[in-house]
Amino acid sequence: xxxxxxxxxxxxxxxxxxxxxxxxxxxxxxxxxxxxxxxxxxxxxxxxxxxxxxxxxxxxxxxxxxxxxxxxxxxxxxxxxxxxxxxxxxxxxxxxxxxxxxxxxxxxxxxxxxxxxxxxxxxxxxxxxxxxxxxxxxxxxxxxxxxxxxxxxxxxxxxxxxxxxxxxxxxxxx
Amino acid sequence: xxxxxxxxxxxxxxxxxxxxxxxxxxxxxxxxxxxxxxxxxxxxxxxxxxxxxxxxxxxxxxxxxxxxxxxxxxxxxxxxxxxxxxxxxxxxxxxxxxxxxxxxxxxxxxxxxxxxxxxxxxxxxxxxxxxxxxx
Numbered sequence: 001x002x003x004x005x006x007x008x009x010x011x012x013x014x015x016x017x018x019x020x021x022x023x024x025x026x027x028x029x030x031x032x033x034x035x036x037x038x039x040x041x042x043x044x045x046x047x048x049x050x051x052x053x054x055x056x057x058x059x060x061x062x063x064x065x066x067x068x069x070x071x072x073x074x075x076x077x078x079x080x081x082x083x084x085x086x087x088x089x090x091x092x093x094x095x096x097x098x099x100x101x102x103x104x105x106x107x108x109x110x111x112x113x114x115x116x117x118x119x120x121x122x123x124x125x126x127x128x129x130x131x132x133x134x135x136x137x138x139x140x141x142x143x144x145x146x147x148x149x150x151x152x153x154x155x156x157x158x159x160x161x162x163x164x165x166x167x168x169x170x171x172x173x174x
Numbered sequence: 175x176x177x178x179x180x181x182x183x184x185x186x187x188x189x190x191x192x193x194x195x196x197x198x199x200x201x202x203x204x205x206x207x208x209x210x211x212x213x214x215x216x217x218x219x220x221x222x223x224x225x226x227x228x229x230x231x232x233x234x235x236x237x238x239x240x241x242x243x244x245x246x247x248x249x250x251x252x253x254x255x256x257x258x259x260x261x262x263x264x265x266x267x268x269x270x271x272x273x274x275x276x277x278x279x280x281x282x283x284x285x286x287x288x289x290x291x292x293x294x295x296x297x298x299x300x301x302x303x304x305x306x307x308x309x
Contacts, residue, residue: 053255078233079254080283148256155256 035106037163042094044087054154057163058098059108060124066095068120125150146173195264195271199302205295213296221304224297229289237288247308263308271302
């Protein structure tokens with residue numbers, strides 16, 4: 001009897017694993033699109049946009065926002081973050097190519113849909129999507145020393161730089 | 175094949191950018207003499223006070239280089255967005271002052287944000303001299 005049970009569990013886990021693999025793994029939604037942002041990489045982006053804060057995945061903002069961010073680096077949220085023109089243009093192209101309105105994953109689409117077409121937010125943390133997902137977190141939690149501000153996604157979302165904001169990866173530090 | 179490209183990339187970037195802090199100081203010395211004929215040399219003490227002196231910024235805040243880099247250059251610092259900055263002193267962070275383009279880029283940004291002007295070659299040299307004097 002016990003042996004049978006073990007056998008059954010084994011068979012079930014094998015079949016469910018292969019079903020998962022066939023469907024493209026965890027994170028595949030019913031619409032057949034990935035719910036998480038795809039991994040992306042550009043060496044200049046990684047080097048130049050991670051000195052002062054975490055790397056923000058290009059899928060977090062639409063094309064017009066990235067263009068505005070990149071056009072204003074000399075006065076970037078109160079700091080000088082200017083780059084030479086060649087580096088700036090390369091990073092802009094990379095961000096635009098993978099921006100929320102160009103990326104097919106569900107997360108990016110929802111962020112994009114939450115932004116009125118007549119606005120160009122410079123912050124992900126200003127979007128309606130972000131605000132609705134964090135309405136239970138108090139301002140004082142974001143201000144904790146271990147977090148700093150709502151812009152510091154990686155303090156709570158371990159996989160933030162890879163574009164992974166899944167619930168299983170969230171932990172609010174003390 | 176890919177490895178060869180990576181290897182070439184590393185070799186190229188090392189050749190193109192590597193410098194020692196002493197070589198950087200030499201370059202700033204040439205500039206400092208051009209900026210001021212009376213220039214006599216860099217001073218670690220002047221660099222230390224430059225690093226720690228707070229200035230009233232037009233945005234109402236008191237700022238210094240130490241605001242982000244902390245007053246002890248052997249310590250890790252922190253950006254306004256809460257990201258760790260590795261220590262400034264070469265004795266604990268050998269990567270500092272070895273990439274001239276990076277050094278110039280950050281002097282450019284940080285001097286503008288703290289002093290609201292560019293740093294002089296003398297200020298840059300004093301700063302590096304101070305960092306090298308930290309044991």
